[in-house]
Every structure is written in C-alpha cells, then in structure tokens.
Amino acid sequence: QVQLVESGGGLVQAGGSLRLSCAASGGTFGSYAMGWFRQAPGKEREFVGIISRSGGNTRYADSVKGRFTISRDNTKNTVYLQMNSLKPEDTAVYYCAATYDYYSESNGYNYWGQGTQVTVSS
DSSP states (O other), X not given: OOEEEEEOOEEEETTOOXXXXXXXXXXXXXXXXXXXXXXXXXXXXXXXXXEOTTSSOEEXXXXXXXXXXXXXXXXXXXXXXXXXXXXXXXXXXXXXXEESOTTOOGGGOOEEOOOEEEEEEO
C-alpha cells in the first residue's frame, strides 16, 4: 500500500508560479511512474503529466506543455509539479497518483493522493 500526500497549493495571480509536492510512503517509490491530474468544479478529471520511475522521461497534456514541469527525487520519495505562467483555467484540485505503467490511462493508477487546491486569479 502506498500513501500519497500533496502539498503546496494556494492562491496566485495569473502569470505566477507554484510548486506542488507529493510525498509518498509505503511500497517502493522507485517502482512507480508518478502522474499528476487535476479536476475543476463541474468538469471531469484531466491528465496533466507523468514522470517515469527513474525520472528520465516525462509527458504532458497539451494544455500545460511548456509551462509545467514534473520532477522527482527518489531519495526523498517525492514528486514535484512546477507550475509557471499560471492561467485562471489552471484552477483546480491537483492530485498525484502512482502507476506501474508509464502509459496507464487514468483508471490504471493504483494509488491517489487527497488533492491540493490551486486557485489562479485573473
């Protein structure tokens, strides 16, 4: 069993930056690819990006490509989402999730965090 806890959310103005963290415990962190998702009120959950087990590969949704960067530190059992040039449409609850498969669909993620709120004002 893996437990995931997100932190770092908050309120920022458009154009600003935030860094989210996701701390993992249990299991073996390096065995999982780690994804980020977000969900805005009234909308479906949306894939943001994912990083491979050792951090050598990433992929992102088109909506965040070039603005968001995922990284991980396996010595700290932590994955990060650096968000720059934030837009009001980035407002959502952000979740991290663990999967055995870098190419998993959202229903293939085994563990999920509780989420952290990001609000971007215009």
